[in-house]
Amino acid sequence: MNETGRRSFLKWLSGLLGATVAAIVGIPTVSFAISSLRKQTSPQASLRRVVRLGDLPQDRPVMIPIVGDLEDAWTVYADEPIGRVWLARGTLDSADPTKTPLKVFSAVCPHLGCTVQLGSDGKLFVCPCHNAAFKFDGERIAVCAGGGQNPSPRGMDPLEYKIVQDGATKDWWVEVKYEQFELGKPTITPLT
Amino acid sequence: MASFCDWLDARTDYRRYFAPIRNRGVVGGPSWWLTSGSLLLWLFVIELITGLALMASYSPSMASAWASVHFIDQTPGGAFLRGIHFYTSHALILAFLAHLIRVVLTAAFREPRELIWITGLLLIPLTIAWTVTGNPLSANVKGMAQIDVEGKIVASTPVIGPTIQRLLIGGNAPGNLTLTHLYFLHVGMMPVLVFLVLGLHITQVYRHAASISDDNDRNEQGNVQPYWPNQTFRNMIVLAFVLGVIAYLTWRFGAPLNAPADSSLTHTPRPEWYFRWLFELRRYLTGDWEFLATVILPTVVLAYFLLLPALDRALSRRLSAGLRILTVLIGAGVVGSLTWISFARDWEDKEYMASEQATRDLGARAKFLASRGGLPVEGAITLLRNDPKTQGPVLYRRHCAACHPHTNENGEGIVPQTASAPNLYSFGTFTWIEGVLDHEKFVSPQYFGKTKLVEGDMASKLKEMFEGAKDASQLKKQMAAAARALSAEAKLPSQAEADKRDTAQIAEGVKLIQGDLSCTECHKYGEEGELGSAPDLTGYGSREWLAGIISDPKHERFYPDDRNDRMPAFASDPQQPQQNVLSPRELDLLVSWLRGEWKEEPSATQ
Incomplete structure (x- = not known):
């Protein structure tokens, strides 16, 4: 094998070893770092x-x-x-x-x-954040408590x-x- | 790609900054000797990456540190990550030793490399301090005990010692501030210091090139080969091998997590392996001389190495080579054999090994409890403090085992020095009660043989019944039924199935107790009989019954007045629990343990 061929082989091998090392450290690191993104196993609703x-x-x-x-x-x-x-x-x-x-x-x-809270007139459910309003049977009302479109x-x-x-x-x-x-x-x- | 690099280079001039790395040469050709430095650098980088990731879920406080580390172990990738971080910290120290040995042997400290030598030497104590600040972060019993002793060793240094100790521990005793201080040191202060010194070290290595031989001519005039890939290739092989070992250890053993720190747990503290030689040396230097081993000697060793270049200059080449080889041989020999002696002593010390095993068992138990029921708000310390399996034997030894044995059929368990009261192992079970109802066993040392009940009505009544029985096997059968019925009163978890299954035998036993066997002549049982002359059989061995007799055996339900032999009242005053020997919590734990009521892995109970 000539010198150039030997060097490119060494480069390839070094790269491979480096990638192995990076994988051993990187895979658990990334898997751990993104663990909050996984679906949480919430306790069975009962x-x-x-x-x-x-x-x-x-x-x-x-x-x-x-x-x-x-x-x-x-x-x-x-x-x-x-x-x-x-x-x-x-x-x-x-x-x-x-x-x-x-x-x-x-x-x-x-x-x-x-x-969601009870509206001031006591006739509707009203959300205090953006005034989304609902009837007591849960139905969404098109217009908000204070006017404007219902954001819900x-x-x-x-x-x-x-x-x-x-x-x-x-x-x-x-x-x-x-x-x-x-x-x-x-x-x-x-x-x- | 090429045009993009040109574009980037025209704006940032990045090629010029990276030129030293790209054009780096290795004098005299690639060498395995040179891999130790590169290995160290990469191990530092691995520690940095894994440590930063771990920070995302770690919480430094006595209530949450252990819990958060246990949580990390339950998180995908978390246990492996922590294992890599843990074993790499040990590998770092080993790699430093290898690096130091090679530098000493090749006399790499000679001019113009003095700064490389000094910064390198400084990195060793800095790195050890870095790992020392990391070990206790999980607030486990071993780590907290170590930092407590280490703090006291630091405090024994004259003048500055006590100040440094307080900065390290955050107060007089390890606690919340210890964890926040150590956390600050471990992820803030130490990395900054280490990477400053490391930066100077590495730029100096680039400036003067690494030295591979104590023959200066070879270092200066050898043929130069490109570092990449000729040397890099060897570096990578060594790094991959070391990380492979680390990954294997992680996969096989994982990073340890001992029980949560609790001063009430028995634990025999030992330093990490890299301090063992000083720990051993300290044995021979007691009293005021202890200071020699813990503070003076490490300083002297460091100073000797700092002065090595001066010695080398003063001596001839041959003498210097001899000195350097001797330094390595004697150093490795002394440190190695002291370390070996220290470990060997512990391995032969049965008491220490038992203590170590107990610490491991407590850790496993704490982890099991944490993964079963989550952690209470009060923190990890309550896991074992509120665990009957852990606390039961402790309380029993302290309060009951002066008289009562607690040994199984093979005689294993808690053995009093002079047993003088019934063996309470499996108290309330069918087997135990069947023994009480046997005239010979009743007066045996396993039961009431060493109490004044030997002289009492029960003993004579039993004797009379068995000796006067027309049909001994019939009587035995009746006694067995009575024992079945009485053992069902306890509602023991170990007998839950039998209690459900043997309803016919239990019903028969109830009838016999109240009828043919005439137990209720003396004992109260349900609606029959009266209190005052013999222990109440209603709910015999139940939680309430056990708590009652332990609290006050002289209560009319048990052994009123002089019927009680010697048993003390452990909680006679329910109104003022602080005046009682046992607190309500301790009483509860003891009762649970006697009844075998604790959380257990399914496989262990089968």
């Missing part, structure tokens, strides 16, 4: 007991915190509010409480995620719920499956 059905006022929505284990990276905060829901109850069906009309919405505004891409997000009877006390309870959804889109997609 039905949580939220409030006694009888304690809910009729035709006047109330906001109730959902209590659970709040995970923040390595720390677990036991029994902390992990979110809030709006519950709007109709007339109590005393014959079969499970048939009581009830609406359960996540209090997270589908626009940019602020907590969809109505309030309904949550799955169940009305159940406690085995011991025989009280009727509302159980809600609290979930979070992608913001800013016309369709409802659960965050995973």
Whole structure:
């Protein structure tokens, strides 16, 4: 092999070894650096007991915190509010409480995620950030509370719920499956 | 591409800046000797890259440091990254030793390379200090113990010692400020210092070219070959080999993470391997002389190397070569054998090895608990403090083992010096209670043989029943049923299945206790019998029952008045828990441990 050929072989081999070294260090480094971009394995959303059905006022929505284990990276905060829901109850069906009309919405505004409040007139849900307004049945209203177009891409997000009877006390309870959804889109997609 | 480079060069003149690297030559041709310097540089770069990445998820405080490092290990790529960072720090120190030896042997410190020599020597203590500030950052029990002792060694230096120690530790005892100070030093101060000195070192190497021989003529007039790729190729082979070893160690063992620091954990601190020779030397220099090993000697060694060029000049070439070879041989021999003696002593020290094993087990336990239930707000320290499996034996040894053994069928476990009370291993289980209901076992040392219950009604009643029995096997069967029923009272996790399965036997046992066996003549059991003459059998061995008898054995439910033998009351006053021997938390842990209630990996319980 002549000198030029030997040198280009050495260059090629050095490059290969250098690339191996770079890969051994680089792959875990990059994989670690972008780990926050991976989908989080959030705990399976489950039905949580939220409030006694009888304690809910009729035709006047109330906001109730959902209590659970709040995970923040390595720390677990036991029994902390992990979110809030709006519950709007109709007339109590005393014959079969499970048939009581009830609406359960996540209090997270589908626009940019602020907590939706009750409007000043008490007739609408209004988000305090950009005045997105919703009817009590969750429907998006085209015009904002203060005029202008409603910035929310969809109505309030309904949550799955169940009305159940406690085995011991025989009280009727509302159980809600609290979930979070992608913001800013016309369709409802659960965050995973 | 070429035109883009031309465009860039016309604006930045970059080719001129990189020319020294591109045109670098290697005098006398490529050499394996020259690879040690390049290896060191690349190891520094690897530490820099991996360290910067790790910073993204590390949190320096006593409550969160261990947790965040454990979190890094759970993150994709995190454990490997931390392993590379850890093993590279050790490789750096080994590479420094190799580099130093080659520089001494080739007399590379001769003029005009004095600055290379001085900056290089300075880099060694700087690098060691850099790793020392990194080891405790995970706030683990080993690292925090090391920095505590290291701080005290620094403090023994006259005049400036105490000041430096306080700057390092941030106060009198290791804590939050230690971690923030060490973090500042590790990712801020030390890198700046090291790379300043390293920058001077490398620019000097470029200025004067590396020396490969102690024959100056060869260094000055040898034929020059291009550095790239002739030397680079060898450098890369060495680097790839070393990193391969590091990656293997990482993949095979991972970076260690000991239990979270807790002064209540028993741990025997030892320095890192690169301090072992001084640690060993310190054994022979006790008292006021200790200072010689910990401070004076390292300084003298450093000073000797700094003065080596002057010695070399004063001596003839032959004598200098002899001195340099002797320096390497004696240095390596002394440091190597002291290190070996120190490790060998520990390997033969059963107590130390047991302590090491215990530390490893605690680390594994803490990691298991953290990955099972997450970390409580109070921080990693509570993982083991609130773990019955860890704290149970500690509390038992301290409070119970003066009288009660806790040994399994092979006699393994906690053995008192003079056992004088029942063995509480598997207390409340069917096997344990069956033993109580056997007239011979009852008076054996495993049960009440060494207590005054030997003289009591239970012992005589049992004897009477067994000796007067018409059908001994029938009585045994009845006793077994009674034991089944009583052991179900405890609701032990280890018997959950049996409790569900043997309902018929349990129901029969309940009837026998209240009827044919006439236990309730003395004992209360459910609605039958009365308190005051013998221990309550209702909920026998349950959490509540155990907590009750440990709190106050003289309570009417257990052994009122002089019926109690010698058992002290450990928590007799529920109103003032601070006056009791056991706090409510300790009592809870002890009860859980006695009942075998703790989180365990599924495989371990099977």
